[in-house]
Amino acid sequence: MLTDPAALVPARLSPGDVIRVGGAGLRSRPLRVFLSALGIAIGIAAMLGVVGISASSREDLDRRLAALGTNLLTVSPGQDLFGKASHLPAEAERMIGRIGTVTSVTATGMTQAKVYRNDRVPPGESGGISVQAARLNLLRDAGAAVVSGTWLNEATRRYPAVVLGAKAADRLGVTRAEPEQRVWLGGRWFTVVGVLGLAPLAPELDTSALVGWPVARERLGFDGYPTTVYTRAEERHVLDVRAVLAATANPEHSTEVQVSRPSDALAAKQATDATLSALLLGLGGVALLVGGVGVANMMVISVLERRAEIGLRRSLGATRGQIRLQFVAESQLLSALGGAGGVLLGLGVTAGYAAYQGWRTVVPVWATAGAMIATLLIGGIAGFYPAVRAARMSPTEALSMP
Incomplete structure (x- = not known):
């Protein structure tokens, strides 16, 4: 088969x-x-x-960041050769403003004051909130906005008025700015006139209590030296401005200056x-x-x-x-x-x-x-x-x- x-x-x-x-x-x-x-x-x-x-x-x-703009540069003091904290000259803002392609300049200055919800809070429980003197044009240049109340003006910058950053307000239990809303700041009462929203380009403002430059010098012992200078430059010249900022802000000690921009943080x-x-x-x-x-x-x-x-x-x-x-x-x-x-x-x-x-x-x-x-x-x-x-x-x- x-x-x-x-x-x-x-x-x-x-x-x-x-x-x-x-x-x-x-x-x-x-x-x-x-x-x-x-x-x-x-x-x-x-x-x-x-x-x-x-x-x-x-x-x-x-x-x-694209909506807010990435042409913001920040200048802050660094350290000297011996590792000690340096400081920017009091004229740093004015000198930076002379750069041709810089469109605006503003600054904040750190004080030694502490802020508390009231005068009964122990001194050690400040919540990590810094008290800073601020220029009136800070919001526009730093890309921040008020969500409650108002920003400092020509009148309130000379009196005990304060604007709280978003996180600072949360830590102090302040939900909105009202005439009767006060905080204990620098050993005296300050009226909360405004609360900021989150500031993506300047996150250091979120944990700050901001007061006027004159009242900080008169009542809080502020020395007048800026600790952060916010600089806006023409978009196409940002890198050029950044290259000369350190020498312009502190001509005598340019190596003791730190310059950054939002894109670096990003x-x-x-x-x-x-x-x-x-x-x-x-x-x-x-x-x-x-x-x-x-x-x-x-x-x-x-x-x-x-x-x-x-x-x-x-x-x-x-x-x-x-x-x-x-x-x-x-x-x-x-x-x-x-x-x-x-x-x-x-x-x-x-x-x-x-x-x-x-x-x-x-x-x-x-x-x-x-x-x-x-x-x-x-x-x-x-x-x-x-x-x-x-x-x-x-x-x-x-x-x-x-």
Whole structure:
């Protein structure tokens, strides 16, 4: 009896057949599949959420800085050769204002006074609030705004009136500026005439109590030396102005002057964010690895439980490669399910948090694509050993096992 040689050649599995066979294996164990996919989803969601929230935060900060302007330069005293604190000359503002491309100059000056909610608070509980003398044009140049009350004017700058930064007001328990709202400042009562909102370009103002320059000199022992000079320059000449600011502010000791701009603070913040993001991404990677271990564990158990099925398929003509492909397909499908769920969960978390903060949701395309690629890689690695183990079983060995 002659046998057709073509009949001895095992049938090839089409891509559709591979997906159907792999899907059938997953459908037979729904709870186990759900738990394994959940482990991968948590890892993917963690990584995508970290990247998305970080990107949304940076985009919002960039937008606010662009709206306020990045042509603001700040000048402050540094240290001398012996490490002692230096100070800017009293004429620093006037000298900086002579630079041709500088459009405006203002300043604040640190005092030694302390501010308290009332005169019964212990001296050591100042809440970290600094008391600073301020020029009248400070708000315009520093990019700050009053949210309650008014800013200092020609009249109030000479009298015991104070404007509180956003965080200073919160620490003092002041919610709004009112005629009867007073704080104990420098050993006397000052009326709160205004409360500022958060100042993104000058965060040092958030924890400050601001008083007029004359009243600070007359009643708080202020020496008149500015501690921070805020300089606005023409946008195209910012770098040129920055290069000469130190020598202009303090010609005799230019090395004892620090010059910065909001973009420097932004770069430092982004560097900090990058470090934190790397840490959180590492934690997400650990979660993803745990999910991959769960997939591998499930596939190994699946091979042990389905030995009879493997033996039957081998005896009916399935090749080792087809058995191996079946279990790799199951692992990939399982990982794809977890990855898709993780992407949706990560996008949802990012969108929810961004909406809560009032940000625009930003999720880089590379993060979403990378999450899915990482998922498939995890699935392929996790399913490789179980697939090889299943393919090595001989039909007789698999069918004879209990």
